Amino acid sequence: MPELRKDIVxxxxxxxxxxxSKRPDDFRPTEMAEIKKESLTFCPFCxxxxxxxxxxxxxxxxxxxxxxxxxxxxxxxxNKFPALQPGPPPPKKSRGVYQWMEGVGVHEVIIETPDHxxxxxxxxxxxxxxxxxxxxxxxxxxxxxxHHQYVQIFKNKGKEAGASLSHPHSQIIATxxxxxxxxEEIYGAERLYRNHFRECAFCRMLxxxxxxxxxxxxxxxxxxxxxxxxxxxxFEMAILPLEHSAFFRExxxxxxxxxxxxxxxxxxxxxxxxxxxxxxxxxxxxxNPQVSDKAWPGIYSYYHWHLELLPILTKVAxxxxxxxxxxxxxxxxxxxxxxxxxxxxxx
Amino acid sequence: MPELRKDIVxxxxxxxxxxxSKRPDDFRPTEMAEIKKESLTFCPFCxxxxxxxxxxxxxxxxxxxxxxxxxxxxxxxxNKFPALQPGPPPPKKSRGVYQWMEGVGVHEVIIETPDHxxxxxxxxxxxxxxxxxxxxxxxxxxxxxxHHQYVQIFKNKGKEAGASLSHPHSQIIATxxxxxxxxEEIYGAERLYRNHFRECAFCRMLxxxxxxxxxxxxxxxxxxxxxxxxxxxxFEMAILPLEHSAFFRExxxxxxxxxxxxxxxxxxxxxxxxxxxxxxxxxxxxxNPQVSDKAWPGIYSYYHWHLELLPILTKVAxxxxxxxxxxxxxxxxxxxxxxxxxxxxxx
Numbered sequence: 280m281p282e283l284r285k286d287i288v289x290x291x292x293x294x295x296x297x298x299x300s301k302r303p304d305d306f307r308p309t310e311m312a313e314i315k316k317e318s319l320t321f322c323p324f325c326x327x328x329x330x331x332x333x334x335x336x337x338x339x340x341x342x343x344x345x346x347x348x349x350x351x352x353x354x355x356x357x358n359k360f361p362a363l364q365p366g367p368p369p370p371k372k373s374r375g376v377y378q379w380m381e382g383v384g385v386h387e388v389i390i391e392t393p394d395h396x397x398x399x400x401x402x403x404x405x406x407x408x409x410x411x412x413x414x415x416x417x418x419x420x421x422x423x424x425x426h427h428q429y430v431q432i433f434k435n436k437g438k439e440a441g442a443s444l445s446h447p448h449s450q451i452i453a454t455x456x457x458x459x460x461x462x463e464e465i466y467g468a469e470r471l472y473r474n475h476f477r478e479c480a481f482c483r484m485l486x487x488x489x490x491x492x493x494x495x496x497x498x499x500x501x502x503x504x505x506x507x508x509x510x511x512x513x514f515e516m517a518i519l520p521l522e523h524s525a526f527f528r529e530x531x532x533x534x535x536x537x538x539x540x541x542x543x544x545x546x547x548x549x550x551x552x553x554x555x556x557x558x559x560x561x562x563x564x565x566x567n568p569q570v571s572d573k574a575w576p577g578i579y580s581y582y583h584w585h586l587e588l589l590p591i592l593t594k595v596a597x598x599x600x601x602x603x604x605x606x607x608x609x610x611x612x613x614x615x616x617x618x619x620x621x622x623x624x625x626x
Numbered sequence: 627m628p629e630l631r632k633d634i635v636x637x638x639x640x641x642x643x644x645x646x647s648k649r650p651d652d653f654r655p656t657e658m659a660e661i662k663k664e665s666l667t668f669c670p671f672c673x674x675x676x677x678x679x680x681x682x683x684x685x686x687x688x689x690x691x692x693x694x695x696x697x698x699x700x701x702x703x704x705n706k707f708p709a710l711q712p713g714p715p716p717p718k719k720s721r722g723v724y725q726w727m728e729g730v731g732v733h734e735v736i737i738e739t740p741d742h743x744x745x746x747x748x749x750x751x752x753x754x755x756x757x758x759x760x761x762x763x764x765x766x767x768x769x770x771x772x773h774h775q776y777v778q779i780f781k782n783k784g785k786e787a788g789a790s791l792s793h794p795h796s797q798i799i800a801t802x803x804x805x806x807x808x809x810e811e812i813y814g815a816e817r818l819y820r821n822h823f824r825e826c827a828f829c830r831m832l833x834x835x836x837x838x839x840x841x842x843x844x845x846x847x848x849x850x851x852x853x854x855x856x857x858x859x860x861f862e863m864a865i866l867p868l869e870h871s872a873f874f875r876e877x878x879x880x881x882x883x884x885x886x887x888x889x890x891x892x893x894x895x896x897x898x899x900x901x902x903x904x905x906x907x908x909x910x911x912x913x914n915p916q917v918s919d920k921a922w923p924g925i926y927s928y929y930h931w932h933l934e935l936l937p938i939l940t941k942v943a944x945x946x947x948x949x950x951x952x953x954x955x956x957x958x959x960x961x962x963x964x965x966x967x968x969x970x971x972x973x
Contacts (some may be wrong), residue, residue, distance in 0.1 A: 282957075286856035288814040288827055289807070293856045293952045362953045375834045377855050433945050441941045450945075459950030460636070467635040480635055487722045508724050509633035509640045511947075561948030587948055594788045598780050598799075600858075601908030601934055603806030605640045606709045610629075 281363055281382025283456065291459050294362050294382060323359075324446035326393045332356040336387065337417060339409055352406070353413050354390040358450070361386035368427055368455040368570075385421050385430075385453035389413060395446050398555075399436065400546035402447075407539035410449070411530070414562070417451055418528045422567040427453040429461060429566045437557025439591045449560075457566050464563060465582050472581040481583030482523050484508075494615045497544040501537035504545045506611035506618070513593060513609035514553060514618065516545050518586040525582040527564035545588055548618045557591040628710055628729025630803065638806050641709050641729060670706075671793035673740045679703040683734065684764060686756055699753070700760050701737040705797070708733035715774055715802040715917075732768050732777075732800035736760060742793050745902075746783065747893035749794075754886035757796070758877070761909070764798055765875045769914040774800040776808060776913045784904025786938045796907075804913050811910060812929050819928035828930030829870050831855075841962045843895065848881050849888035853958035853965070860940060860956035861900060861965065863892050865933040872929040874911035892935055895965045904938040 282295045323331035326349040335346055337355040344350025357365065363384030371380055391399060391410050399407070418430045434449040435442040457465075471480040488494055488505050496516060497504040507517050518541050520534070530538065549558065564584035599605050629642045670678035673696040682693055684702040691697025704712065710731030718727055738746060738757050746754070765777045781796040782789040804812075818827040835841055835852050843863060844851040854864050865888050867881070877885065896905065911931035946952050 284856040286854070287818060287831070289810045290814060291856065291858075291950060291952075293858055293954055295857075295957050296953055296955045297957070375838070376830055431945075431949055431951070433948060435945065439941060441945060452945075452951075454951065460948065463636045463950070467637060471634060483723055484634070491722070507633070509631040509638065510642075511638075511640055559945065559948055561945070563948075589947060594786065598778075598782065598788065598797075598906065598908070600936060601780060601807065601906055601910075602778055603638065603810070604778070604799075604801065605638075606643055607640055608643045610642050610644070 283363075283369075283380040283382050283454075285378040287377060289459075292454075292456050296362050296382070322395055322444065322446050324354075324388075324390045324444060324448060325395050326351070329354075332388070333359060337413065337420070339413065349393070351390075351393065353392070353410060355413065355417060356388050356390070358386040358388050362452060363454070365425075367425055380455060384427055384455060385425055385451065387417065387421075387451040389417070389449040389451065391447040391449060397447065398550075399434070399447055400543070400550045402543075404536065404539045404543050407543055408532075408536045411535040411538055411542075412532065414449070414451075415528055415530055415535070418564075421451065421453045422528070422569050425453060426570050427455050427567060428570055429454050429457045431458060432562040434560040435557075436559070437591065439557035440559050442557075461563060461566070465565070465578065468581045468583070479523050479581055479583050481519060481585065485519060485521065493612050496548065496615050496618045497541060499537055499540055501534050502541035504541050506615040508611060510607055510609075510611045510614070511599075511605035512589050512591075513607060514549065514590045514614045515607075515611070516549070516588040516618070518542060518545060518588065519583065520585070523583055525565040525579045525584060526568065527562060527584040528568075542586070549588070549590055552617055552620075553590060553592065559587075559589045559591065561587045561589070563587060630710075630716075630727040630729050630801075632725040634724060639801075639803050643709050643729070669742055669791065669793050671701075671735075671737045671791060671795060672742050673698070676701075679735070680706060684760065684767070686760065696740070698737075698740065700739070700756060702760065702764060703735050703737070705733040705735050709799060710801070712772075714772055727802060731774055731802060732772055732798065734764065734768075734798040736764070736796040736798065738794040738796060744794065745893075745897075746781070746794055747890070747897045749890075751883065751886045751890050754890055755879075755883045758882040758885055758889075759879065761796070761798075762875055762877055762882070765911075768798065768800045769875070769916050772800060773917050774802050774914060775917055776801050776804045778805060779909040781907040782904075783906070784938065786904035787906050789904075808910060808913070812912070812925060815928045815930070816925075826870050826928055826930050828866060828932065832866060832868065840959050843962050843965045844888060844891040846884055846887055848884035851888050851892045853962040855958060857954055857956075857958040857961070858946075858952035859936050859938075860954060861896065861937045861961045862954075862958070863896070863935040863965070865889060865892060865935065866930065867932070870930055872912035872926040872931060873915065874909060874931040889933070896935070896937055899964055899967075900937060900939065906934075906936045906938065908934045908936070910934060 281297045283292050284295055285292050329347040333356050335354050335356050338351045339353040340351035363382045363386050365385055366383040369381040369383045371378055414432050421430050430453045432451050468480045476483045494506045502518060502520055504516055504518050565578050565582050628644045630639050631642055632639050676694040680703050682701050682703050685698045686700040687698035710729045710733050712732055713730040716728040716730045718725055761779050768777050777800045779798050815827045823830045841853045848868055849865060850868060851863055851865050854862060912925050912929050
């Protein structure tokens with residue numbers, strides 16, 4: 280059973296995974312090469328290999344096709360090597376001075392397309408909109424079924440971004456505690472709301488960004504793509520809904536299409552301007568409204584869901600991980616200027 | 627001029643570097659290969675090439691040798707491509723809703739040995755102790771000369787850890803604000819002191835760790851090496867002084883030798899058990915006592931300086947950077963057990 284453990288000084292929780300447990304030998308270059316070779320020869324996410332994943336929990340597929348058979352367009356399966364075991368929220372326990380929990384949560388994989396070689400940036404906007412609606416359905420289903428505090432949707436593209444399989448896929452990890460970064464954003468937005476703006480800090484920022492437009496990359500009637508003022512990474516982008524909303528789960532079918540257009544623009548510009556870099560895509564939204572009403576009162580008025588798109592172009596791991604202080608060699612205004620210039624992008 | 631910018635929601639500051647500024651072309655694989663090739667043929671840190679670095683600000687060298695000439699054992703120079711420009715702390719400014727500062731600070735390089743191929747793990751304990759005393763001298767000198775809030779000492783070893791030159795070196799970046807991670811540790815330790823332990827949280831943890839010893843890797847009369855309970859990374863280690871102290875700058879000459887022994891043990895065990903992985907070494911200590919008395923009242927009573935040793939063995943960048951939630955595939959008890967077993971290590 281994996282464990283969730285809390286660093287008592289910083290309050291940061293980590294997952295100590297046992298399913299994926301490794302011994303020092305596993306980090307030897309020869310072992311890693313073996314694993315790599317193996318994964319090149321066979322893809323468990325390709326049509327025809329459905330039996331190689333756990334049974335699907337959701338799919339978008341042809342009307343007469345059976346579960347776990349070909350005929351799907353998008354397929355959601357439990358992760359075969361889950362970071363957390365499936366189940367309801369576990370109680371907090373202590374061990375001397377430390378706090379921990381059993382590593383219970385949800386870990387699913389969203390296989391985005393049957394086509395092994397069609398990256399997210401290349402999918403038609405309609406298909407992207409369907410993926411966004413699957414994100415929404417799974418968020419609602421997991422929140423209502425398991426009552427975990429937070430449903431994290433993310434995508435690792437490319438091995439530098441941590442992807443172990445190249446077939447296009449996203450992941451969902453639902454955790455019994457709210458991740459540190461989300462907590463910081465919620466507390467920060469609440470503080471700004473109460474002490475400064477008397478409105479959502481993200482809405483206020485959006486107004487300024489749309490006025491100055493120096494960091495603006497793309498805009499449609501419902502969504503904005505911009506380079507954040509204090510970007511940590513070169514060519515980092517944020518995608519935000521223009522209309523205030525804390526809960527991604529409330530996105531409409533129509534807005535899913537507008538978001539798909541914005542996401543397609545962001546991904547295509549990144550791919551063409553930076554020659555297809557690895558990236559991480561992370562959804563930040565409010566914690567589960569089923570369980571967090573008491574812990575996060577009035578959250579709907581001061582949080583604002585958004586997507587972070589983080590290209591992996593520099594090796595920043597060390598100093599930054601040790602201090603939380605990022606050095607970004609590309610001013611966001613310069614990044615926005617380059618990303619705006621891409622005229623070849625079609626939506 | 628670089629800039630320091632604050633993310634208003636999370637309060638995280640970043641350095642937007644201009645000296646190291648890059649255009650999209652710089653991230654193209656061919657360009658990167660060119661840079662790599664160039665750096666293979668010439669080392670600006672080797673003896674005889676002193677003129678290729680800015681003039682030294684400190685050195686440990688033979689008694690009759692001149693500055694910026696061979697004859698040195700340890701050499702400290704300003705970084706040729708500094709993340710921050712040298713100077714006194716700049717004022718905070720605003721730009722609409724955002725806060726920023728001119729990117730002023732200190733960025734120095736500590737060349738640890740004249741021998742290009744002698745890694746820190748291979749240096750004799752006496753030499754390591756001298757490096758630690760140089761860390762101490764530069765910390766004190768920078769704190770007193772520039773009045774920056776925080777002096778960050780760190781080392782990136784190997785390109786996966788962000789090192790651009792292979793000649794063994796550490797770095798110092800002094801910043802006009804206290805980095806986020808340090809702030810979190812100080813606030814967290816203060817909270818635990820006041821609300822729970824009525825003593826330093828690190829001292830309390832050390833007592834428990836020494837009693838259970840399941841995460842203990844090495845101990846001498848003054849320092850402990852252990853695998854933290856909530857380790858973020860496989861084989862992560864922390865090195866802590868047994869005696870309570872917030873200020874690394876107060877380390878004695880004698881304790882520098884004990885710390886050197888502990889550091890040598892940690893580095894050698896990592897190198898032999900994991901086959902010489904890339905790593906980051908980060909010093910966490912109290913902010914500059916010259917300027918932070920008011921901001922951090924009584925800090926010395928609840929903070930406890932320490933070193934974090936973070937091996938780079940997994941690609942964790944993306945999900946973790948997006949959420950602050952780490953998945954560690956090696957339980958710290960298992961890591962400690964492996965690292966304890968290394969009987970070949972001589973001090």
